[in-house]
Amino acid sequence: MRHNQYKTWIITEQPLPLKHKKALKAHLETCQHCKKYYLTWLATKQLLNNSHLQIPSAGFTNRWKSSLPVREEREHARQTRNRLAFLIMIGLLANLLYIIRNNLILHWIAAGLSVITNLLVFITKGLSNIGDLLNQTPTIPIFAGVIVLGIFFAFLVTIIFTVWHRLSNKEYHAYEIIIED
Numbered sequence: 001m002r003h004n005q006y007k008t009w010i011i012t013e014q015p016l017p018l019k020h021k022k023a024l025k026a027h028l029e030t031c032q033h034c035k036k037y038y039l040t041w042l043a044t045k046q047l048l049n050n051s052h053l054q055i056p057s058a059g060f061t062n063r064w065k066s067s068l069p070v071r072e073e074r075e076h077a078r079q080t081r082n083r084l085a086f087l088i089m090i091g092l093l094a095n096l097l098y099i100i101r102n103n104l105i106l107h108w109i110a111a112g113l114s115v116i117t118n119l120l121v122f123i124t125k126g127l128s129n130i131g132d133l134l135n136q137t138p139t140i141p142i143f144a145g146v147i148v149l150g151i152f153f154a155f156l157v158t159i160i161f162t163v164w165h166r167l168s169n170k171e172y173h174a175y176e177i178i179i180e181d
């Protein structure tokens with residue numbers, strides 16, 4: 001790959017001979033790939049300068065170079081996720097259109113109302129039962145309720161954490177690799 005020669009010239013810390021400088025300049029005008037590489041390199045250097053960090057001369061170039069595939073992969077993962085989110089949105093939208101088109105909403109509202117009515121009856125019954133229980137054994141139902149709620153929330157948190165971890169796993173690993181370097 002001829003790109004590699006230019007990339008080496010871009011990140012070298014030694015001053016380039018004029019001949020190489022001219023060749024590099026000409027190549028950057030025609031090659032988007034190397035131009036992107038060059039701009040990323042400039043941005044990284046600027047970021048380091050702005051944050052008042054010294055550029056560690058020898059190690060920095062190598063670390064930057066070796067973390068490039070990782071950063072590209074992370075960018076790729078981000079794009080994939082965006083595309084997925086977009087597809088899901090389109091899917092939801094299509095579903096919504098289908099539902100509206102077929103008057104399904106009215107059926108759902110009817111079903112929902114009957115569910116709510118049943119729920120209210122159930123809650124009323126439950127509350128009166130709980131009232132009876134409270135009169136008989138005042139501490140046990142509350143204690144049991146707290147435990148059941150606790151287990152439920154622990155379960156919920158576990159699910160949320162698992163999903164979140166799955167989604168961010170790739171990025172997390174990429175980050176780890178950069179740190180190790």
Ligand SMILES: [Zn+2]
Nearest residue numbers: 003031033034
């Ligand atoms: Zn190139």
